[in-house]
Amino acid sequence: MGRAVNHTKAVTARAGISARSGGTAGAHFGRVAGAAVLMLTASWAGAADRQVMGRTEYRAPRAAIAPVVDGVAGDAAWSAAPWHEIDQRWLGPEYGSDDFQGRFKVVWTPERIYLLVEIVDDILYDRHRNPLTRYWDDDCLEIFLDEDFSGGDHQYNHNAFAYHVSLDNQAIDIGTDRAARSYSSHVQSRWRQQDDKVVWELAIDVHPDSYRDDAPDQQPVRLSAGKVMGLMVAYCDNDGSELRENFVGSEPVHQGKKDRGWIDAGLFGKLILDEAP
Numbered sequence: 001m002g003r004a005v006n007h008t009k010a011v012t013a014r015a016g017i018s019a020r021s022g023g024t025a026g027a028h029f030g031r032v033a034g035a036a037v038l039m040l041t042a043s044w045a046g047a048a049d050r051q052v053m054g055r056t057e058y059r060a061p062r063a064a065i066a067p068v069v070d071g072v073a074g075d076a077a078w079s080a081a082p083w084h085e086i087d088q089r090w091l092g093p094e095y096g097s098d099d100f101q102g103r104f105k106v107v108w109t110p111e112r113i114y115l116l117v118e119i120v121d122d123i124l125y126d127r128h129r130n131p132l133t134r135y136w137d138d139d140c141l142e143i144f145l146d147e148d149f150s151g152g153d154h155q156y157n158h159n160a161f162a163y164h165v166s167l168d169n170q171a172i173d174i175g176t177d178r179a180a181r182s183y184s185s186h187v188q189s190r191w192r193q194q195d196d197k198v199v200w201e202l203a204i205d206v207h208p209d210s211y212r213d214d215a216p217d218q219q220p221v222r223l224s225a226g227k228v229m230g231l232m233v234a235y236c237d238n239d240g241s242e243l244r245e246n247f248v249g250s251e252p253v254h255q256g257k258k259d260r261g262w263i264d265a266g267l268f269g270k271l272i273l274d275e276a277p
């Protein structure tokens with residue numbers, strides 16, 4: 001239900017961005033300017049307002065040895081990485097510390113990025129067994145990734161990905177055909193319960209905006225120190241309701257719909273890949 005409303009809003013928002021860009025170009029160059037110049041200016045003006053102010057900076061040290069993705073956080077690489085909180089309430093009422101808490105770390109190797117996510121959730125709930133059905137209304141971990149930190153719309157394109165990682169370790173996002181599809185080949189995911197926490201480890205291939213659904217043999221980008229990407233982590237918490245009860249993320253949203261990260265990559269934080277400490 002919520003998503004149906006969002007789709008309408010997204011169309012409006014995209015039209016708004018286009019109108020602003022065109023207006024800026026027109027004001028500077030007038031109607032006599034060449035088409036090529038106008039196109040360049042429109043593109044630049046679009047990029048300038050594609051990032052929301054006040055994004056978090058996430059630092060990821062390089063892992064000398066890649067973590068083993070097994071839901072056990074004993075890997076040496078994790079000890080050097082700082083925790084980042086998942087504490088921005090985007091949807092739902094106030095919640096208690098036994099209902100939900102979340103935090104995460106990031107490290108990288110030239111082949112992929114790795115996340116360690118620690119979740120407190122009192123009830124683990126997977127109502128929709130089909131991974132493509134209302135996946136955001138089951139408990140799910142969302143990893144938002146923008147290979148070039150461009151910001152901008154990513155609803156029906158691969159300017160960025162919003163991997164909805166389900167309790168059965170599948171990663172779902174919307175394809176360019178506007179249908180939900182599995183991108184589980186991009187995301188290795190395992191979690192385990194440890195005392196009162198879920199310890200979740202993920203390894204994610206980083207694909208650029210040129211990614212094409214169904215094209216064979218697409219290679220993820222090779223990562224290096226100094227690279228900047230867009231990243232945001234969130235959790236959809238449902239403990240038995242028809243719709244998800246809370247949606248909590250790592251980035252503040254001060255204006256507009258707080259849950260629009262699946263459309264707007266401008267909300268993502270800035271992930272910087274550092275050398276090994």
Ligand SMILES: [Ca+2]
Pocket residue numbers: 067068069070071072073074075201
């Ligand atoms: Ca591990």
Ligand SMILES: [Ca+2]
Pocket residue numbers: 098099100121122123237238239
């Ligand atoms: Ca809960």
Ligand SMILES: [Ca+2]
Pocket residue numbers: 146147148149150151158159160209
């Ligand atoms: Ca992008």
Ligand SMILES: [Ca+2]
Pocket residue numbers: 121122123124125139237238239
């Ligand atoms: Ca839950």
